[in-house]
Amino acid sequence: MDFVFLGTGAGIPAKARNVSAIALELLEERGAVWLFDCGEATQHQILRTPVKPRRIEKIFITHLHGDHIFGLPGFLSSRSFQGGTEELIIYGPAGIEEFVLTSLRVSGTHVLYPLQFVEVTEGVVFEDETFIVTAMPLDHGIFCLGYRIVEKDRPGVLLVDKLRSEGIKPGPLFKRLKNGEDVQLEDGRILSGKNYLGEPQKGRVITILGDTRPCEAVDILAENADYLVHEATFSEKDVKIAHDYYHSTTVQAAEAASRARVKQLILTHISSRYLADDIIQLRNEAAAVFPETMIAEDLLSVKIPLN
Amino acid sequence: MDFVFLGTGAGIPAKARNVSAIALELLEERGAVWLFDCGEATQHQILRTPVKPRRIEKIFITHLHGDHIFGLPGFLSSRSFQGGTEELIIYGPAGIEEFVLTSLRVSGTHVLYPLQFVEVTEGVVFEDETFIVTAMPLDHGIFCLGYRIVEKDRPGVLLVDKLRSEGIKPGPLFKRLKNGEDVQLEDGRILSGKNYLGEPQKGRVITILGDTRPCEAVDILAENADYLVHEATFSEKDVKIAHDYYHSTTVQAAEAASRARVKQLILTHISSRYLADDIIQLRNEAAAVFPETMIAEDLLSVKIPLN
Numbered sequence: 096m097d098f099v100f101l102g103t104g105a106g107i108p109a110k111a112r113n114v115s116a117i118a119l120e121l122l123e124e125r126g127a128v129w130l131f132d133c134g135e136a137t138q139h140q141i142l143r144t145p146v147k148p149r150r151i152e153k154i155f156i157t158h159l160h161g162d163h164i165f166g167l168p169g170f171l172s173s174r175s176f177q178g179g180t181e182e183l184i185i186y187g188p189a190g191i192e193e194f195v196l197t198s199l200r201v202s203g204t205h206v207l208y209p210l211q212f213v214e215v216t217e218g219v220v221f222e223d224e225t226f227i228v229t230a231m232p233l234d235h236g237i238f239c240l241g242y243r244i245v246e247k248d249r250p251g252v253l254l255v256d257k258l259r260s261e262g263i264k265p266g267p268l269f270k271r272l273k274n275g276e277d278v279q280l281e282d283g284r285i286l287s288g289k290n291y292l293g294e295p296q297k298g299r300v301i302t303i304l305g306d307t308r309p310c311e312a313v314d315i316l317a318e319n320a321d322y323l324v325h326e327a328t329f330s331e332k333d334v335k336i337a338h339d340y341y342h343s344t345t346v347q348a349a350e351a352a353s354r355a356r357v358k359q360l361i362l363t364h365i366s367s368r369y370l371a372d373d374i375i376q377l378r379n380e381a382a383a384v385f386p387e388t389m390i391a392e393d394l395l396s397v398k399i400p401l402n
Numbered sequence: 403m404d405f406v407f408l409g410t411g412a413g414i415p416a417k418a419r420n421v422s423a424i425a426l427e428l429l430e431e432r433g434a435v436w437l438f439d440c441g442e443a444t445q446h447q448i449l450r451t452p453v454k455p456r457r458i459e460k461i462f463i464t465h466l467h468g469d470h471i472f473g474l475p476g477f478l479s480s481r482s483f484q485g486g487t488e489e490l491i492i493y494g495p496a497g498i499e500e501f502v503l504t505s506l507r508v509s510g511t512h513v514l515y516p517l518q519f520v521e522v523t524e525g526v527v528f529e530d531e532t533f534i535v536t537a538m539p540l541d542h543g544i545f546c547l548g549y550r551i552v553e554k555d556r557p558g559v560l561l562v563d564k565l566r567s568e569g570i571k572p573g574p575l576f577k578r579l580k581n582g583e584d585v586q587l588e589d590g591r592i593l594s595g596k597n598y599l600g601e602p603q604k605g606r607v608i609t610i611l612g613d614t615r616p617c618e619a620v621d622i623l624a625e626n627a628d629y630l631v632h633e634a635t636f637s638e639k640d641v642k643i644a645h646d647y648y649h650s651t652t653v654q655a656a657e658a659a660s661r662a663r664v665k666q667l668i669l670t671h672i673s674s675r676y677l678a679d680d681i682i683q684l685r686n687e688a689a690a691v692f693p694e695t696m697i698a699e700d701l702l703s704v705k706i707p708l709n
């Protein structure tokens with residue numbers, strides 16, 4: 096599990112930072128990549144990373160501002176042009192389907208893979224054996240979502256050596272023990288699976304927010320997360336502007352991380368008004384409140400370790 | 403008058419060439435820039451040039467394929483965000499207005515300048531005292547236009563020294579003479595303006611085509627042009643593929659330039675299958691037929707001299 100930050104700027108593209116997109120690579124977990132937002136030229140940024148467009152199976156859109164969605168039509172077209180045939184599902188606010196389908200229709204684009212849309216309001220967005228994704232609305236003037244991605248705990252590995260040492264031979268019952276079932280041996284002994292399993296592997300929690308002012312939903316979505324990706328469009332010095340434009344400051348993001356007791360905070364969506372030298376200052380403002388803070392930059396890759 | 407080639411690739415963006423866009427700078431002629439097509443990340447390319455988005459007063463779209471239009475919503479939004487207030491007019495095939503207005507509406511974008519659309523089919527697209535632009539449909543499977551931009555001849559300069567040497571003093575009649583009128587002096591003499599004007603400045607003709615197979619409209623649009631910008635998606639070796647996908651080869655473009663007796667041919671819209679080494683070969687193929695051929699590359703600027 097890795098982040099690849101594709102665009103970490105706010106509002107309009109600048110030389111140093113493109114508009115918003117984050118890839119969450121789940122290659123070991125599900126052989127797939129999830130994309131969060133898709134600002135213009137996200138596909139251009141992907142060209143500079145190891146991310147394979149055909150591997151992207153889900154795109155989660157936080158809100159419909161252009162700097163978060165205008166890269167979708169081009170990305171979807173190119174994914175098809177390059178031979179992608181696997182289904183792609185786009186999750187996001189009402190309106191995203193109209194934007195994408197109008198763009199594809201007007202441009203005469205027929206993608207060669209199944210393309211689905213799931214309109215998101217609040218609650219469970221997606222769930223299977225490995226992950227559950229929930230969403231809540233934030234405070235951004237227009238409808239804007241934060242996503243909480245919870246990896247389900249994985250059962251412990253089967254303690255094969257222990258079974259062997261007790262004279263139990265490999266066979267179909269190993270699979271039932273691995274599932275935690277009780278099984279009866281031919282000699283009458285009853286074995287309880289849970290005695291032959293290692294520690295369960297605790298799943299990771301990743302919170303990726305759209306643009307927002309500080310609000311209660313942030314705290315709920317981020318609670319005890321391993322990683323919180325939070326916008327920090329402005330410096331604390333510009334707290335008034337941040338409020339007026341429905342954004343957060345560095346310090347407001349750090350305060351949320353602290354309240355939610357996350358392990359690591361990553362700040363993104365940085366206004367292009369801040370130049371390279373200012374970025375250190377932005378980090379310092381946040382780190383004074385929440386030390387485990389880093390500021391994302393375009394093409395930064397962050398490995399998310401197992402718990 | 404200068405070209406700035408913003409994107410010279412075909413179909414999908416690649417590291418070496420972005421998708422289609424060409425700026426025609428008319429700074430001396432009208433203090434403005436015209437854009438031809440606007441593929442995704444055109445605004446990103448503009449960041450790397452001296453072109454000012456607010457100076458772009460007209461955008462001419464050749465056709466609605468995504469690699470020619472998906473940069474429009476982002477460009478239009480950023481032009482407003484950066485304070486552009488001057489009117490912008492978009493010329494192009496039916497459908498471009500729906501695409502742009504849907505994108506702006508869904509994304510909640512309200513541009514702060516008047517935005518107009520002119521649906522183009524064929525004939526005169528725009529005319530004022532300095533330029534006339536005409537369009538004709540090409541052969542590209544979907545409706546696709548070529549544009550012929552004709553700079554009107556400029557009257558010669560008023561020969562002030564000659565007037566002075568004949569004892570005629572500056573005054574309101576100078577303006578009338580400059581307009582080529584006949585004027586009567588107080589002493590009864592009648593002067594004919596045309597005798598006091600230098601050589602007229604011959605206007606330039608620029609032909610910028612959308613994607614196309616060879617067709618008669620190319621020859622008409624390009625006739626005697628000073629510059630012909632022609633797609634050359636494929637090498638002559640791939641002439642069959644070019645035909646199947648409604649594109650032209652290097653040699654087909656050169657043959658059109660030769661038939662139309664243009665002064666200079668610029669090839670663009672080059673498939674990403676051709677690597678740096680192949681480009682020399684592509685140029686040689688075309689130059690064998692029409693020596694005054696160059697191949698555009700991203701961010702190339704070409705000065706268009708006065709006649």
Ligand SMILES: [Zn+2]
Pocket residue numbers: 105106115160162163306364
């Ligand atoms: Zn944003």
Ligand SMILES: [Zn+2]
Pocket residue numbers: 412413422467469470613671
């Ligand atoms: Zn094209």
